[in-house]
Amino acid sequence: MNWLVTGGAGYIGAHVVRALRAGGQDVVVYDDLSTGLRDRVPGDVPLVVGSVLDGPLLAATLREHAVGGVVHIAGKKRVAESVERPLHYYRENVTGLQVLLESMAGAGVDRLVFSSSAAVYGMPDVDLVTEDTACRPISPYGETKLAGEWLIAAAARAHGLRAASLRYFNVAGAAAPELADTGVFNLIPMVFEKLEAGSPPLIFGDDYATPDGTCVRDYIHVEDIASAHLAAARRLADAAEGTALTLNIGRGEGASVREMVDRILKVTGRESVSAEVTARRPGDPARVVAAADRIRAELGWSARHGIDEMIDSAWRGRRRAHA
Numbered sequence: 001m002n003w004l005v006t007g008g009a010g011y012i013g014a015h016v017v018r019a020l021r022a023g024g025q026d027v028v029v030y031d032d033l034s035t036g037l038r039d040r041v042p043g044d045v046p047l048v049v050g051s052v053l054d055g056p057l058l059a060a061t062l063r064e065h066a067v068g069g070v071v072h073i074a075g076k077k078r079v080a081e082s083v084e085r086p087l088h089y090y091r092e093n094v095t096g097l098q099v100l101l102e103s104m105a106g107a108g109v110d111r112l113v114f115s116s117s118a119a120v121y122g123m124p125d126v127d128l129v130t131e132d133t134a135c136r137p138i139s140p141y142g143e144t145k146l147a148g149e150w151l152i153a154a155a156a157r158a159h160g161l162r163a164a165s166l167r168y169f170n171v172a173g174a175a176a177p178e179l180a181d182t183g184v185f186n187l188i189p190m191v192f193e194k195l196e197a198g199s200p201p202l203i204f205g206d207d208y209a210t211p212d213g214t215c216v217r218d219y220i221h222v223e224d225i226a227s228a229h230l231a232a233a234r235r236l237a238d239a240a241e242g243t244a245l246t247l248n249i250g251r252g253e254g255a256s257v258r259e260m261v262d263r264i265l266k267v268t269g270r271e272s273v274s275a276e277v278t279a280r281r282p283g284d285p286a287r288v289v290a291a292a293d294r295i296r297a298e299l300g301w302s303a304r305h306g307i308d309e310m311i312d313s314a315w316r317g318r319r320r321a322h323a
Helices: 011-022 054-063 079-084 088-105 140-160 187-196 222-237 257-267 295-298 307-321
Strands: 002-006 026-031 047-049 066-070 112-118 161-168 170-172 202-204 219-221 244-249 277-278
Touching: 002 011, 011 026, 011 066, 011 222, 026 054, 054 079, 054 088, 066 088, 066 161, 066 202, 066 222, 079 140, 079 170, 088 112, 112 140, 140 161, 161 222, 170 187, 170 222, 170 307, 187 257, 187 307, 202 257, 202 307, 219 222, 219 307, 222 244, 222 295, 244 295, 257 307
Parallel strands: 002 026, 002 066, 026 047, 066 112, 112 161, 161 244, 170 219, 202 277
Antiparallel strands: none
16 A cells, blocks of 8 residues: 655655655655655655645545555644744645545545644643643644644544654754755754854843753654654554554653754854854743653654754755755
């Protein structure tokens, strides 16, 4: 059977396609190429260009490619943009998922791995965020991911869907330079951009209740994210009807922003540069670190890559893109 990967030409999606194929799965990519890159899709992998809002095209794709399961990564994911364009985010992320689920039900496809996010938790006031920590998203983006989980759980109860919602923490790194993140919306590429411009990297606030005063986050290598999707796909192969797993994907270890910046400066050979501390950004929680016990128990999965590997691989991808 084939797995359909929506958003499979994107940064995370391309890594998931790579992991599924390495794990012996057949893959079809479905992507509107609004942010994905055609070059990320291997030449021998079918690519269907279309929107998840296009029900007839989705239905035809599921049927024509004998799809048995879907990995749904397509969607909008910029927090600040979601605040400015909430209706756009609800249409793409929630209505798009609804259309996909309707197409799957019509085609008899009953396995789904869903790309969710730690943004569903909002500003948790706990040392380790478990899957049972209260979800209080503070952005439309986080709201759409939580609404997506609810929609999937309802479909599992009503239609026997077998599903796994994977809550990503802070994704970084690259499996290969050509698959590196081309956006500048996360800490590591933001620091790279400042260094390339000859400017000091910025630290948004150093007065948090953390050991060095800067925010603490759980950074996870994109290869580990991808391997978790493969593990989830395999787990759903023999899952009971109505199974709806919700799992964190993280290392269970925190690193502060200052620590990350220092390590980036070391990897890039810019240790003489000093970071500039500026005002806090609204809505930044002091600490968000995953508890990763449940995913180990359910999928036998754990992260393998460390922070230096994330930074080094991201830097190699950055240099390739800007050679």
